[in-house]
Amino acid sequence: MFIPEITSGTMLYHQIISMVKLLKPKTILEIGSANGLGSTTAFTKGVYELYSLGNNCFPQMVCLEIFEDRYKELRKNTEPYRWITPIQASSIKVGEGYSDVDIDSFIRAHPDMTISKLYADMVHDWRKKELCYILENNIRQDGIGQAKEQLGDIDMVFIDGSPFTGEAELEKVYGAGCIILDDIIDIKNYKNYKRLSSDTRYHLRGIDEHERNGWAIFSKE
Numbered sequence: 001m002f003i004p005e006i007t008s009g010t011m012l013y014h015q016i017i018s019m020v021k022l023l024k025p026k027t028i029l030e031i032g033s034a035n036g037l038g039s040t041t042a043f044t045k046g047v048y049e050l051y052s053l054g055n056n057c058f059p060q061m062v063c064l065e066i067f068e069d070r071y072k073e074l075r076k077n078t079e080p081y082r083w084i085t086p087i088q089a090s091s092i093k094v095g096e097g098y099s100d101v102d103i104d105s106f107i108r109a110h111p112d113m114t115i116s117k118l119y120a121d122m123v124h125d126w127r128k129k130e131l132c133y134i135l136e137n138n139i140r141q142d143g144i145g146q147a148k149e150q151l152g153d154i155d156m157v158f159i160d161g162s163p164f165t166g167e168a169e170l171e172k173v174y175g176a177g178c179i180i181l182d183d184i185i186d187i188k189n190y191k192n193y194k195r196l197s198s199d200t201r202y203h204l205r206g207i208d209e210h211e212r213n214g215w216a217i218f219s220k221e
Helices: 011-023 039-052 068-078 100-109 120-136 143-151 166-173 190-197
Strands: 027-031 060-065 084-088 156-159 178-182 202-208 215-220
Touching: 011 039, 011 156, 011 178, 011 202, 011 215, 027 039, 027 143, 039 068, 060 068, 060 143, 068 084, 084 143, 100 120, 143 166, 156 166, 166 178, 166 190, 178 190, 190 202, 190 215
Parallel strands: 027 060, 027 156, 060 084, 156 178
Antiparallel strands: 178 215, 202 215
């Protein structure tokens, strides 16, 4: 069974709960839900704590996960929550994420990051295996587009999918009321963190650069 990194023992878990209670989102998109026992549980806990305070309007939430084994567990673990829709799909289309050239450029520009200290061939192999899995298993693509069809405007989004798709994912959800980034000191969301930090429309609500590979939460003013 997949063991999630975001648990009740992490600060990000509790920050997600706090942001749900504060912002009362009507729509939530989680990118990279794994088996639903990590950040997904933080979202559900925030929603039910709101319910206990008298908020009877449940949000609509879409959880995206690529891998079949994790998706099966995700469906089982979210089955009690009628307001959650798990979807097995790649968040973006093949070709929209980082290329090998993009990966090499990032590693050269950020030699101190953990990913930059790994063998480049290993990192490229991760990307190749992800793409092969999507194509060989005929996994649906453009999951964010499918989520938008169901949710409409996205109030809250959590970006924690593939290391090589984060920048394209942010582009597709830019304008969401609250954007939560995991792995901001890594290839996944480093550029996204910098982009949101420079956008005066977004306010930094919380950050920890030292918990695992860092995380940050932004919301619109």
